[in-house]
Amino acid sequence: MAAQAERITLDGRLVGYWAREAGRLEALATAARFGWQRRRLLRKAAAARAQGARSEAREAARADGTALAA
Numbered sequence: 001m002a003a004q005a006e007r008i009t010l011d012g013r014l015v016g017y018w019a020r021e022a023g024r025l026e027a028l029a030t031a032a033r034f035g036w037q038r039r040r041l042l043r044k045a046a047a048a049r050a051q052g053a054r055s056e057a058r059e060a061a062r063a064d065g066t067a068l069a070a
Contacts, residue, residue: 009062011055018052021045 022045029041 009059011059011062014055015052015059018048018055022048022052 025041025045025048029038029045032038032041
């Protein structure tokens with residue numbers, strides 16, 4: 001019998017997505033023409049990194065077998 005492949009959860013996928021999104025927003029911020037655009041994009045990038053951290057924490061809790069309250 002073949003061993004079951006490890007299941008990739010939504011949180012596992014979101015960790016990578018939010019990291020890519022934050023990088024994209026930071027690249028846009030460096031190319032922004034106006035300061036207010038740069039600040040807004042940097043705030044969005046920080047929010048994306050925070051979202052990724054939450055998904056990573058849920059994924060780590062799932063791997064440990066502990067329940068994490070939402």
